[in-house]
Amino acid sequence: MPTVHFTDAEGAVRDVQGNPGDSVMETAVRNGVPGIVAECGGSLSCATCHVFVRQDCLSKLPPMEDMEDEMLYGTAVDREGNSRLSCQVRLTDELELFVTTPETQV
Amino acid sequence: MGTSVAAPTEQTATEHVPAAQAAAVAAAPADSSTRTGLLIIGASQSGVQLAVSLRALGFDEHITLLGDEDHRPYQRPALSKEFLQGTVESESLIFRSNEYWAEHNVDLVKGEYIVRIDKEADGSGVAHSSSGRQFPFKRLALTVGARARKLEIEGGGLGGVLYLRNADDALALKARVGDAQDVVVIGGGFIGLEAASSLQKMGKNVTVLEFGPRLVGRAVGEETAEYFLQAHRARGLDIRLSTSAKRFTAGAGGADDGGAVAGVELQDGTVLPAQIVLVGIGVIPNTQLAEQLGLAVDNGIVVDRFALASDGSTVAIGDCANMPNPVPGSQPGERIRLESVNNAIEHAKVAAYSLTGRREEYAGIPWFWSNQADLKLQIAGLCNGYDQTVLRRDGERGKFSVLYYRLGRVIAADCVNAPLDFMAVKNALAKGHNIPAGAAADPATPPQDDHHGQLTALRQ
Numbered sequence: 001m002p003t004v005h006f007t008d009a010e011g012a013v014r015d016v017q018g019n020p021g022d023s024v025m026e027t028a029v030r031n032g033v034p035g036i037v038a039e040c041g042g043s044l045s046c047a048t049c050h051v052f053v054r055q056d057c058l059s060k061l062p063p064m065e066d067m068e069d070e071m072l073y074g075t076a077v078d079r080e081g082n083s084r085l086s087c088q089v090r091l092t093d094e095l096e097l098f099v100t101t102p103e104t105q106v
Numbered sequence: 107m108g109t110s111v112a113a114p115t116e117q118t119a120t121e122h123v124p125a126a127q128a129a130a131v132a133a134a135p136a137d138s139s140t141r142t143g144l145l146i147i148g149a150s151q152s153g154v155q156l157a158v159s160l161r162a163l164g165f166d167e168h169i170t171l172l173g174d175e176d177h178r179p180y181q182r183p184a185l186s187k188e189f190l191q192g193t194v195e196s197e198s199l200i201f202r203s204n205e206y207w208a209e210h211n212v213d214l215v216k217g218e219y220i221v222r223i224d225k226e227a228d229g230s231g232v233a234h235s236s237s238g239r240q241f242p243f244k245r246l247a248l249t250v251g252a253r254a255r256k257l258e259i260e261g262g263g264l265g266g267v268l269y270l271r272n273a274d275d276a277l278a279l280k281a282r283v284g285d286a287q288d289v290v291v292i293g294g295g296f297i298g299l300e301a302a303s304s305l306q307k308m309g310k311n312v313t314v315l316e317f318g319p320r321l322v323g324r325a326v327g328e329e330t331a332e333y334f335l336q337a338h339r340a341r342g343l344d345i346r347l348s349t350s351a352k353r354f355t356a357g358a359g360g361a362d363d364g365g366a367v368a369g370v371e372l373q374d375g376t377v378l379p380a381q382i383v384l385v386g387i388g389v390i391p392n393t394q395l396a397e398q399l400g401l402a403v404d405n406g407i408v409v410d411r412f413a414l415a416s417d418g419s420t421v422a423i424g425d426c427a428n429m430p431n432p433v434p435g436s437q438p439g440e441r442i443r444l445e446s447v448n449n450a451i452e453h454a455k456v457a458a459y460s461l462t463g464r465r466e467e468y469a470g471i472p473w474f475w476s477n478q479a480d481l482k483l484q485i486a487g488l489c490n491g492y493d494q495t496v497l498r499r500d501g502e503r504g505k506f507s508v509l510y511y512r513l514g515r516v517i518a519a520d521c522v523n524a525p526l527d528f529m530a531v532k533n534a535l536a537k538g539h540n541i542p543a544g545a546a547a548d549p550a551t552p553p554q555d556d557h558h559g560q561l562t563a564l565r566q
Contacts, residue, residue, distance in 0.1 A: 022198065026198055029201070029202070030200065030201075030202055030203045030206065031202075031203060031205075031206060032158070032202060032206045032209075032210070034162065039447060039448055039451055040183070040447065040475060041181040041183060041184065041199075041447070042198075043183065043184070043187075043188075043475065043477055044482070045475035045477075045482065045484055046448075046473075046475070047525075047529070067482070067525065070525040070526050070529075071525045071529070073525075073526055073529055074525065074526070074528070074529025074530075074532065074533065106470065
């Protein structure tokens with residue numbers, strides 16, 4: 001089972017197991033990970049599921065599409081080079097993902 | 107106007123049980139021998155958010171989250187889009203795992219329809235369901251949403267005349283889609299256009315009938331309505347404005363199609379073939395329980411700025427609530443009922459504060475989205491009362507947005523395939539900044555706010 005390690009802005013870590021095919025956002029929301037809001041439920045409309053992906057995991061992810069790229073300019077905490085919208089990142093069996101959630105999403 | 111009330115907080119809801127209620131509790135079935143701290147009636151977006159927000163605020167009383175559907179609480183927006191098209195699993199629409207509710211001391215009750223509530227002056231009471239169960243509570247939240255407005259014309263009861271408000275509606279529609287070739291969608295609002303786009307993508311021959319002279323009613327401005335009309339027609343949707351259905355006709359054949367819709371007769375006598383008619387002509391807020399409780403009702407359950415109903419103790423939030431307009435700069439006394447995910451969430455947060463004894467007003471700018479075919483509409487703010495618009499159109503990239511102004515200040519924007527524009531306006535509104543009309547006119551550069559927002563800088 002793929003595992004996502006969520007670190008919040010204060011440094012607290014939460015490990016959540018997810019299902020292959022689910023997005024990181026879905027995995028977080030279903031288990032009540034506090035740093036993910038995801039108002040639009042994954043339809044790429046709100047930019048409230050912003051995460052920072054640990055550098056060594058970043059290269060394992062498929063590149064982002066233009067719409068995600070544009071939405072990332074509207075996040076509550078400024079985007080960084082390792083920013084992604086977690087609704088667009090899907091779990092695979094091989095993927096062990098380390099992400100940090102921003103201080104705020106709205 | 108918001109009623110000024112000294113609402114009881116959780117601290118005032120003591121263990122004292124009035125005699126009449128004690129008797130009711132004693133007589134109740136086993137499942138209701140204990141009172142829940144908060145009974146939330148309605149297990150959709152706002153009800154779920156209320157429970158979640160309360161736990162985040164440290165509310166430690168038992169919560170019962172009660173819904174009348176036989177599904178775990180799920181997200182609705184996908185019903186007319188990804189779910190209908192079969193591109194998402196129903197499981198991924200579920201808000202929270204069962205483990206989450208168990209860990210957070212929330213009882214999820216499915217399939218119970220509350221028909222009557224007895225309530226005491228201190229805010230406590232007992233809710234009675236149609237199956238005879240009783241749900242005693244200390245505090246009550248009404249997150250009862252809205253129901254689809256019915257089209258009462260001849261043939262309205264035929265099989266295949268469908269609505270799309272909840273998961274069962276979506277499942278009924280999906281079950282019929284396979285056999286249908288022709289679909290008539292009645293109503294050119296968001297639900298109608300989203301479903302029409304989905305059905306067209308699934309290979310159906312789709313006609314949209316809109317009673318009004320333009321699409322999407324008052325939710326967007328004239329330019330945006332026209333944009334959607336042209337865009338959908340260019341994509342092959344047959345859209346007929348200022349047109350209404352006179353009656354639905356049944357099939358003439360044998361037992362196979364007896365009782366099923368076969369066509370839609372228009373006022374001018376034209377008959378359109380239809381094996382499915384999907385009606386999306388708006389919703390009516392569910393106020394029956396509020397009326398029975400004697401709460402003030404006027405196009406929804408009337409609440410104050412803190413989501414408290416007129417009794418000062420019940421909270422009512424989301425689609426069912428009529429609240430003071432939360433947008434900064436709105437007219438004093440102006441009231442509004444908002445049907446959106448964003449409002450369900452923000453209003454729930456306001457109510458969560460009220461239920462924990464705090465007073466926090468609505469924060470944030472209302473926003474909406476609608477995905478139709480490859481058109482992603484995002485709306486920031488409310489465009490009521492605008493006196494100027496600025497149109498931004500980048501034909502090459504399919505981007506389109508309209509910014510709305512009142513007295514020189516930006517108040518809202520409709521943005522299609524233009525997230526940067528949407529984000530710029532939403533952020534400017536949230537921060538109280540302006541985007542001067544002159545600085546928004548060039549579609550090649552993002553709208554620039556008067557504090558030189560970071561959007562522009564970042565994009566360089």
